[in-house]
Amino acid sequence: MSAVDSNEGMAPERDTRESSEAGQPRFQCRAASSIQLKGLHKRFGNEVATLDGVDLAIQPGEFFTLLGPSGCGKTTLLRILAGLEALDEGQVVIGGRDVTDVPPHQRSVNTVFQSYALFPHLSVRDNLAFGLRMQGMPSGEREAKVAEMAEFIKLGSLVDRRVDQLSGGQRQRIALARALVCEPDVLLLDEPLSALDAGLRSQIQIELLRLQKRLGMTFVFVTHDQQEAMVMSDRIAVLDSGSIQQVGTPREIYECPVNAFVARFMGHANLFEITARDDSRDDAVRLTTPLGMLTAQAPGSGGLLLLRPETLDLRRRPASEFERYDVLENHLPGRVQERLYRGSHAEYRVEVAGVTLQVVVNNRGGQLPDVGDHVDVVVAAQDLITLEA
Numbered sequence: 001m002s003a004v005d006s007n008e009g010m011a012p013e014r015d016t017r018e019s020s021e022a023g024q025p026r027f028q029c030r031a032a033s034s035i036q037l038k039g040l041h042k043r044f045g046n047e048v049a050t051l052d053g054v055d056l057a058i059q060p061g062e063f064f065t066l067l068g069p070s071g072c073g074k075t076t077l078l079r080i081l082a083g084l085e086a087l088d089e090g091q092v093v094i095g096g097r098d099v100t101d102v103p104p105h106q107r108s109v110n111t112v113f114q115s116y117a118l119f120p121h122l123s124v125r126d127n128l129a130f131g132l133r134m135q136g137m138p139s140g141e142r143e144a145k146v147a148e149m150a151e152f153i154k155l156g157s158l159v160d161r162r163v164d165q166l167s168g169g170q171r172q173r174i175a176l177a178r179a180l181v182c183e184p185d186v187l188l189l190d191e192p193l194s195a196l197d198a199g200l201r202s203q204i205q206i207e208l209l210r211l212q213k214r215l216g217m218t219f220v221f222v223t224h225d226q227q228e229a230m231v232m233s234d235r236i237a238v239l240d241s242g243s244i245q246q247v248g249t250p251r252e253i254y255e256c257p258v259n260a261f262v263a264r265f266m267g268h269a270n271l272f273e274i275t276a277r278d279d280s281r282d283d284a285v286r287l288t289t290p291l292g293m294l295t296a297q298a299p300g301s302g303g304l305l306l307l308r309p310e311t312l313d314l315r316r317r318p319a320s321e322f323e324r325y326d327v328l329e330n331h332l333p334g335r336v337q338e339r340l341y342r343g344s345h346a347e348y349r350v351e352v353a354g355v356t357l358q359v360v361v362n363n364r365g366g367q368l369p370d371v372g373d374h375v376d377v378v379v380a381a382q383d384l385i386t387l388e389a
């Protein structure tokens with residue numbers, strides 16, 4: 001399958017607009033499309049369902065990310081959007097038009113794959129022109145569009161270079177440009193950055209984000225990397241085993257995960273079972289946990305306690321005071337097991353009541369506790385939240 005699908009299908013309500021800005025090459029793109037996915041079911045053979053009742057509404061111009069572990073169904077969902085995979089049940093609406101039974105080449109959707117899917121022996125110019133040629137665009141118009149697009153992605157000086165003579169980052173930009181030059185209403189991106197090294201990856205992440213904001217096009221991006229998802233996305237859908245667990249902004253997903261799966265997937269390790277709960281106080285709830293008793297304000301009704309590492313604080317305490325210390329409310333006595341110094345902040349592992357807590361402390365130039373130090377882990381009552389187990 002080529003990286004560029006044709007884009008003949010047009011939604012009735014779409015119009016044409018320009019995305020040019022002062023100092024930017026002119027590049028036309030249509031008004032962004034919304035996407036509605038309703039009750040999607042997909043099963044391969046007798047396997048368990050790959051998609052099990054997926055409902056999603058993606059706004060026009062959104063950078064929307066499908067995030068989840070390997071095998072959760074992200075690529076299948078993207079292929080269904082592109083029309084490359086048939087549904088068992090459900091409906092796909094793009095730009096107000098029901099495209100459930102519309103073949104790929106009649107959807108105004110292009111896809112960028114991890115593998116670039118470029119023609120290595122052809123020039124940048126010929127790679128960019130490929131999709132336009134397939135659409136039957138006259139050569140003069142085609143040449144102008146290709147030149148414009150090459151400038152737009154800042155590779156204008158390389159249009160005559162063969163693709164196999166370009167770097168990985170340049171190839172990735174060409175793959176994006178080749179999908180964009182056909183002016184799709186929706187761009188689908190399946191882990192397009194995963195083949196790049198870390199430095200180049202974060203550079204292209206920023207470029208891609210700026211490009212999407214400049215064009216105002218709807219992007220549906222697939223990744224299993226939660227950091228990448230948080231940096232890039234307007235909203236994220238977290239998937240597990242073919243079901244959507246949570247949809248929200250990066251902050252909502254990270255700060256208020258709805259269940260233990262989402263919390264763990266977003267990198268939260270401080271999850272503890274609540275063994276007893278006392279609601280008798282008006283202003284607070286007392287929770288019994290493996291760390292000790294904690295006071296919480298409006299923690300929710302779940303059976304698991306989440307303590308986000310960056311909401312915790314550390315206070316050093318001389319060892320001489322350790323034994324005779326009166327435990328203050330929400331001060332957990334512990335000992336530093338490990339410290340990872342990262343310049344702007346330090347990551348700690350602190351042993352509290354026989355279990356390990358992760359704590360992140362901002363480096364404000366003061367003294368940072370050392371390995372072996374006795375500390376109090378201080379928990380603010382409003383920062384305790386509970387999740388469904």
Ligand SMILES: Nc1ncnc2c1ncn2[C@@H]1O[C@H](COP(=O)(O)OP(=O)(O)OP(=O)(O)O)[C@@H](O)[C@H]1O
Nearest residue numbers: 044047050068069070071072073074075076077224
């Ligand atoms: N053509 C197929 N035939 C049979 N099973 C398939 C097919 N395509 C996907 N699957 C199965 O569907 C499930 C979801 O696959 P999918 O590729 O959508 O997952 P993913 O979340 O994109 O994973 P990854 O991050 O590893 O790419 C997997 O169990 C996979 O084996």
